[in-house]
Amino acid sequence: MDRGKKLTNLYGNKNNNIYMDLKDIIRENALPYLPAKSLFRCSGVCRDWKLLISTPFFAHNQSNSFRSISGFFYQTQAGVPSFMSLDPMAYGVPDPSLEFLPEPVEIRCSSNGLLCCQGCTDYKAYYICNPVTKHWEKLPKPEADHGPDPAVVLAFEPSLLNFTADYKLICAFPSELDGFEFEIYSSGTRSWRISGEIYFSNRKLLPKSGIHVNGTAYWQTSLEIIAFDLSSERCQLLYKTVGSLGTKNGKLCMAHVHGRSQNLVVRMLSDVHSNTMQMHSAAELWKELPRIHLDVSPAAFSSSWYFYGHGGVEFIGGDVVLFRDGNMFYCYDMKKKASENLGQVDIDIKAGIVGYVNSLVDLQTVG
Structure with missing residues (x-):
């Protein structure tokens, strides 16, 4: 009898998660793992969900929880930015042509939800934007000449400790000393800085080959990979494959x-x-x-x-x-x-x- 009473009391505990409403379970355990387009559709379910999805804390939580590749930005033959979705029902942006930016742009690179574009007028300024929220930043003019087709890499890793995007933009540009130098923009200081590291080589970087992985920026040449460590700011050569x-x-x-x-x-x-x-x-x-x-x-x-x-x-x-x-x-x-x-x-x-x-x-x- 005593054992039965204890069991009844256990199941009668209203603080147990089994008594949560289904919408509360989804809100706490599923919504942060959905892509942005799906979340905008979910905001029409009820007032509570709409308010939750619109909060900065939820946006911060979602950017840390959702990391899946959703599609690809590209330039059309007419030069207009566009977006190719892997699932049009789930993934998308409100303005794929990026007309919310103050000038026509060319797409350069991306990292975990942030997109780097370059303007087509004046000194061809760099823009960092989120195509979902249409928020953007115009970076100051670099110190060095990055050339007509800059080899830039955007480095952004979402962090639970930072509610705003802390990112770096790294450009490997031709050096007057017959090689490559590296200029780095930091969102923390909001300024550019040329590293003291120089890679001496007469090889050319392959267009659009840059990528950031675990604190290191990589670019391809015809025979090798240039690795630039962002912590030590040292360059290393890696033999490549096809x-x-x-x-x-x-x-x-x-x-x-x-x-x-x-x-x-x-x-x-x-x-x-x-x-x-x-x-x-x-x-x-x-x-x-x-x-x-x-x-x-x-x-x-x-x-x-x-x-x-x-x-x-x-x-x-x-x-x-x-x-x-x-x-x-x-x-x-x-x-x-x-x-x-x-x-x-x-x-x-x-x-x-x-x-x-x-x-x-x-x-x-x-x-």
């Missing part, structure tokens, strides 16, 4: 498609110190993952563009791989092990494609 730079499981990777077999080949950075190992060392710089056969049309890898630089892969980030045949785009989800034809897109091939996360991340100032 393909595009990207991220997988939080590590740098390179990916390409073997045209004849249609196998996706992904190699992850294994040991950055293998470059300095003695000869015949067993240490390997790149570790190859099990190859994945892509169930797509053979024509997707038949064009001559496949052999130029990318090795068939336009983008790899997380579990998403994007490749194309001319203006026809295909996506492969390595987690779901499924491929999808995204259709034909009117794209400027020279402008490149930028992966994007549909985030509510906030900036320090509002445009």
Whole structure:
């Protein structure tokens, strides 16, 4: 009898989570993990959800919880920015052409919900914006000449400790000393600074090859990868393989498609110190993952563009791989092990494609 009474009292505890309403459970445990477009639709469910989604604290929580690649920004052949969504019902932005910015822009790079663009007038200023909220910042003029096609990398990692975006923009620009120098913009100081590090080489950086992974910026040349550590501000050279730079499981990777077999080949950075190992060392710089056969049309890898630089892969980030045949785009989800034809897109091939996360991340100032 006593045991039965204790059991009844236990289940009668109204503080237990099993007595939470379903809408409260979803609000606390599901909403922060949804993309921005889906959240705007959820704001119409009830007044409480609308108020919650509109708060800065929720935006901060969502930017830390949602990290999935949602689509890609690109430049059309007419030069207008546009957005290609992986799921138009779930992912999207209110103004894909970025007309909320004060001048026409070219898309340069992105990082965890923030987009870096460059103006087309005056001194071609850099803009950092969130296409969801239409908030933006215009960066001051750099000290150095970054050239007509700057090799910039945006470094932003959401943090639970910072309610506003703390980011850096790094540019590898040609040096008068026959090499590359590095200029860094910090949102904390709101200023540019040229690093004392110089990479001496007569090689050219591949267009739109820059990426940031775990505190290091990487760029490709025709034969190697330049790695610039943001903490020590030291440069290191890595031997490269065929393909595009990207991220997988939080590590740098390179990916390409073997045209004849249609196998996706992904190699992850294994040991950055293998470059300095003695000869015949067993240490390997790149570790190859099990190859994945892509169930797509053979024509997707038949064009001559496949052999130029990318090795068939336009983008790899997380579990998403994007490749194309001319203006026809295909996506492969390595987690779901499924491929999808995204259709034909009117794209400027020279402008490149930028992966994007549909985030509510906030900036320090509002445009």
